[in-house]
Amino acid sequence: xxxxxxxxxxxxxxxxxxxxxxxxxxxxxxxxxxxxxxxxxxxxxxxxxxxxxxxxxxxxxxxxxxxxxxxxxxxxxxxxxxxxxxxxxxxxxxxxxxxxxxxxxxxxxxxxxxxxxxxxxxxxxxxxxxxxxxxxxxxxxxxxxxxxxxxxxxxxxxxxxxxxxxxxxxxxxxxxxxxxxxxxxxxxxxxxxxxxxxx
Amino acid sequence: xxxxxxxxxxxxxxxxxxxxxxxxxxxxxxxxxxxxxxxxxxxxxxxxxxxxxxxxxxxxxxxxxxxxxxxxxxxxxxxxxxxxxxxxxxxxxxxxxxxxxxxxxxxxxxxxxxxxxxxxxxxxxxxxxxxxxxxxxxxxxxxxxxxxxxxxxxxxxxxxxxxxxxxxxxxxxxxxxxxxxxxxxxxxxxxxxxxxxxxxxxxxxxxxxxxxxxxxxxxxxxxxxxxxxxxxxxxxxxxxxxx
Numbered sequence: 001x002x003x004x005x006x007x008x009x010x011x012x013x014x015x016x017x018x019x020x021x022x023x024x025x026x027x028x029x030x031x032x033x034x035x036x037x038x039x040x041x042x043x044x045x046x047x048x049x050x051x052x053x054x055x056x057x058x059x060x061x062x063x064x065x066x067x068x069x070x071x072x073x074x075x076x077x078x079x080x081x082x083x084x085x086x087x088x089x090x091x092x093x094x095x096x097x098x099x100x101x102x103x104x105x106x107x108x109x110x111x112x113x114x115x116x117x118x119x120x121x122x123x124x125x126x127x128x129x130x131x132x133x134x135x136x137x138x139x140x141x142x143x144x145x146x147x148x149x150x151x152x153x154x155x156x157x158x159x160x161x162x163x164x165x166x167x168x169x170x171x172x173x174x175x176x177x178x179x180x181x182x183x184x185x186x187x188x189x190x191x192x193x194x195x196x197x198x199x
Numbered sequence: 200x201x202x203x204x205x206x207x208x209x210x211x212x213x214x215x216x217x218x219x220x221x222x223x224x225x226x227x228x229x230x231x232x233x234x235x236x237x238x239x240x241x242x243x244x245x246x247x248x249x250x251x252x253x254x255x256x257x258x259x260x261x262x263x264x265x266x267x268x269x270x271x272x273x274x275x276x277x278x279x280x281x282x283x284x285x286x287x288x289x290x291x292x293x294x295x296x297x298x299x300x301x302x303x304x305x306x307x308x309x310x311x312x313x314x315x316x317x318x319x320x321x322x323x324x325x326x327x328x329x330x331x332x333x334x335x336x337x338x339x340x341x342x343x344x345x346x347x348x349x350x351x352x353x354x355x356x357x358x359x360x361x362x363x364x365x366x367x368x369x370x371x372x373x374x375x376x377x378x379x380x381x382x383x384x385x386x387x388x389x390x391x392x393x394x395x396x397x398x399x400x401x402x403x404x405x406x407x408x409x410x411x412x413x414x415x416x417x418x419x420x421x422x423x424x425x426x427x428x429x430x431x432x433x434x435x436x437x438x439x440x441x442x
Contacts, residue, residue, distance in 0.1 A: 104420035111410055113279075138279060139286050139409050141338075164438020165431045166241070173242055173430040174423040190422050198419070 028067075028154025031122045031129035035146050035157065038067035039117055046112055053110050060106050069156035070098040072149050076158060077172050081179055089188070096191045097171070103198045113138065126150055241437070242430040244368065245357040252360040256425050259365060263414065271407045284328040285405045290339070291320045291327025296381045300342035304350045309340050340442075345374025349440035358429055366432040 028034045041063035045056050074094040075082045085093065120132040127150035135142040147159035147166075159168040178187045246252065275282075298313035316332040316339065323331050333339065348370050356369030367375065379385050388395035421427030 100420055104416055107416055108413070111412060137409065139283050163435055165434045169242055169434060170427050170430040171421065174421050174426045177423055177426045187422070194422060 028156065031124060031131045031146070031148040031155045032119060034067050034148060034155045035131045035133070036119060038064060038157070039119075042109075043117075046109065053107075057106060060109065061102055064102065064106070067157050068098070069149055069151065069158045070094050072156070072158040073098060073101070073168065076168050077175055079172060079176070081176075081184060084184070092188070093191070096188075096195050099195055100191070100198060101167075117144075129155060242433040244355050244429065244433045246429070247357055248359070252358060253425050255360040255362055256428075259360065259363065260418070260424075262363065267404070267407065268411060268415070271404050271411050274404050275408050275411070277408070282405055282408055285401070286409075287320070287324070287330045288327045289402045289405070291317060291324070291330075292383060293378075294320075296378050297341045297343070299381060300344055300347045300378075301340075303344075303347045304342060306342070309342065312337055312340060313342075343374055343439075344377035345371035345436070346440050347377075348374055349436070355433070355436070358432075366428060368432075368436075371436065 028037070042060060045051065045059050045063060048056075071094060074090065074097055077097055078085070078093065082090065082093075115138075116136045118134050118136065120134060122129055122131045129148045129150070131146040131148065133144045133146070135144055143163055145161040146157050147161065147168075148155045149158050159166055161167070175187060178190065294313050294317040298310045298317065301307075301310035301313060316337050319332040319335070319337070320327045320330055323329075345368075353370050355371070359367045359369060359372055361367050361372070364375075384395070384398060388398070417427065418424045
């Protein structure tokens, strides 16, 4: 009896567990799924008739965050310098930089005026992939490309390339120049100050 | 039965311990790509005049924030369809320049595209105020003389920040000069006249009116905005040349 109960409960919990895995994978199964899912979530909020950026910021943050890979973003932004960081420093940088990115780009949604996004296709070279899209604005079409990395549980975005400009490369260059000029501690100091002012 | 469940739990525990570390190992090796500096550098440019460029960049930034941005904000009172038409008009006027550059790059299909766009938009599009060509699926693909020079292997030379006009390079400054020779407007007015300056200013203000805050929010997000925009400029131009 006890065994039957035990088996029953493991059965139920493994079912639950499996369904969790499959639902996570359904979202991030292919690079396109990840991007499409993220866009759908954001647009659902943006297009709500009573959309208010200040109020909906947290919801957008949530809709966006799951699709990105802050760890890869951090590694790539510091490149070789990332190796020399302690675990705590890595975590701190990851958090600070991802926050700067989110704050900056979520704030940009303030100028949202019915733009639409069309996904054109993906090219996969595992564990990396790119998804091509075009943003149709009232005055022009903007080419936007997403770079994704495959993790055990799916694909995650680590870079956005707008009109051939990789955001990650641009930030990487600024961090490299600061590290070269004044060292890694100065960079952390500046990042902390920036995080405090952005909030 | 007791025994079995012990084995089972041990097995589960072992799986939990082994799997993540195996995954971590695979991850570790793969990380190399994201760590390597060589893979990443795609925005290098010589910048021998960096100190002077930084001064001009700072002055341009002030000009943008103090003068241009308030003007653009007020200008946004002009209804959006009108602003789109103005943007279409300016862009249509320079379509022939783009076509010539496409020809110089021996890209005949693109030259054809730009010429048919110019033909369609100048007529059915009422002097270029409307853009029916895009609706017909004939998409804009601009080429300038800087791109033409780049296409023939000419490098940037070095980075330049021009007063008012902004980001450029030795090559692209030459390209700008080449294109302006072809620009009909330079044959209508002298560059010193108020009409000419007003004409160019309207183009700039109208362009910026679609997104006033993009520049400032990117500026604020970068700890060294000078390097950030230099990198963005080089990447954008490289993409334009190689497309």
